[in-house]
Amino acid sequence: MSGRLMKVISKSGEYGLRALLYMASNQKNKGYFNIRDMSEELDISFHFLTKILQVLTQKGILQSYRGPNGGVGFFKNPEEITLSAIIRALEGDDFFDKCLLGLPGCGERQPCPMHAYWMDIRNNLKYEFETTSLADLGQDTREKQFRLIA
Amino acid sequence: MSGRLMKVISKSGEYGLRALLYMASNQKNKGYFNIRDMSEELDISFHFLTKILQVLTQKGILQSYRGPNGGVGFFKNPEEITLSAIIRALEGDDFFDKCLLGLPGCGERQPCPMHAYWMDIRNNLKYEFETTSLADLGQDTREKQFRLIA
DNA sequence: AAGATTAAAGAGTATTTTATCTTAAATAAA
DNA sequence: TTTATTTAAGATAAAATACTCTTTAATCTT
Ligand code: SF4
Ligand code: SF4
Numbered sequence: 001m002s003g004r005l006m007k008v009i010s011k012s013g014e015y016g017l018r019a020l021l022y023m024a025s026n027q028k029n030k031g032y033f034n035i036r037d038m039s040e041e042l043d044i045s046f047h048f049l050t051k052i053l054q055v056l057t058q059k060g061i062l063q064s065y066r067g068p069n070g071g072v073g074f075f076k077n078p079e080e081i082t083l084s085a086i087i088r089a090l091e092g093d094d095f096f097d098k099c100l101l102g103l104p105g106c107g108e109r110q111p112c113p114m115h116a117y118w119m120d121i122r123n124n125l126k127y128e129f130e131t132t133s134l135a136d137l138g139q140d141t142r143e144k145q146f147r148l149i150a
Numbered sequence: 151m152s153g154r155l156m157k158v159i160s161k162s163g164e165y166g167l168r169a170l171l172y173m174a175s176n177q178k179n180k181g182y183f184n185i186r187d188m189s190e191e192l193d194i195s196f197h198f199l200t201k202i203l204q205v206l207t208q209k210g211i212l213q214s215y216r217g218p219n220g221g222v223g224f225f226k227n228p229e230e231i232t233l234s235a236i237i238r239a240l241e242g243d244d245f246f247d248k249c250l251l252g253l254p255g256c257g258e259r260q261p262c263p264m265h266a267y268w269m270d271i272r273n274n275l276k277y278e279f280e281t282t283s284l285a286d287l288g289q290d291t292r293e294k295q296f297r298l299i300a
Numbered sequence: 301a302a303g304a305t306t307a308a309a310g311a312g313t314a315t316t317t318t319a320t321c322t323t324a325a326a327t328a329a330a
Numbered sequence: 331t332t333t334a335t336t337t338a339a340g341a342t343a344a345a346a347t348a349c350t351c352t353t354t355a356a357t358c359t360t
Pocket of ligand 1: 099111115116119
């Protein structure tokens with residue numbers, strides 16, 4: 001009931017994003033990123049991070065290489081990787097298609113009083129996540145901003 | 151990694167909100183709302199719901215009465231209860247003051263690349279939650295809407 | 301080919317969240 | 331005053347999430 005943070009994504013999502021951001025901003029280093037090094041740099045459990053990056057690899061966001069000097073690297077350019085794709089990979093493909101409240105068995109036909117309200121917020125978040133790339137975040141060059149009107 | 155919904159609030163928060171919405175839209179019934187009845191109506195575990203409503207009572211949103219014909223009722227009018235107050239009561243007072251990602255030990259001084267981005271979203275949500283009352287939601291009379299500009 | 305390095309995969313543990321069960325306290329009605 | 335009703339409170343259990351450990355497979359270096 002207290003101490004909890006406003007948190008939309010799980011730890012897996014958080015760690016995955018942090019790792020990807022780290023990678024995006026250290027790309028000069030051409031080769032593969034060593035997961036052990038990253039886990040130490042980011043202070044995330046090596047095994048846990050490995051699992052998360054594994055998923056990102058399976059989802060086609062990263063590619064991996066085993067053996068000496070192996071590791072993980074981008075499969076696509078950070079410019080082409082949307083926040084949406086990352087979150088969907090780590091939180092489930094339907095992340096942006098469900099209710100923010102998480103209520104089951106409801107929808108357009110029997111909407112709760114909050115429906116229209118949540119849909120506004122959700123669609124807005126969805127749009128932002130779909131139109132923002134990893135590179136956008138890493139370089140913080142975006143100029144878009146939310147604004148409330150009317 | 152799958153099956154998870156985009157869920158900002160916990161089950162406690164969801165159940166609490168649902169109960170409050172139910173109460174707000176059944177207010178003709180002047181007396182106290184029986185928690186057992188509500189738990190059946192809303193299909194929420196009686197004991198769990200009781201705990202949640204207990205918190206709302208402790209936080210001054212509801213008032214309770216024990217004994218026959220007892221139950222819970224609004225302490226303030228639904229018009230005066232903001233969504234923000236409800237969520238803060240159930241999710242923690244700092245819910246809207248922390249990072250959406252939940253990362254600890256960071257802030258304005260050492261912002262991660264997502265900082266400005268998240269702050270936009272967060273402030274927007276915060277504003278909406280603070281300016282929306284339970285009655286607004288229950289009657290769905292709000293005309294405000296999000297819109298992305300620039 | 302042999303050994304070292306590194307990610308993949310799967311099993312197991314710990315912590316947190318959600319839910320239930322039991323007992324206590326307050327109130328009302330008989 | 332006794333009994334029934336109802337919320338409060340605390341202990342316990344189940345489920346979900348987060349994290350760790352161990353083994354396997356791929357790749358490189360020698
Ligand atoms: S009706 Fe309410 S609970 Fe259902 S999806 Fe819409 S906002 Fe969510
Ligand atoms: S710097 Fe990043 S992690 Fe920290 S509060 Fe801002 S958005 Fe959240």
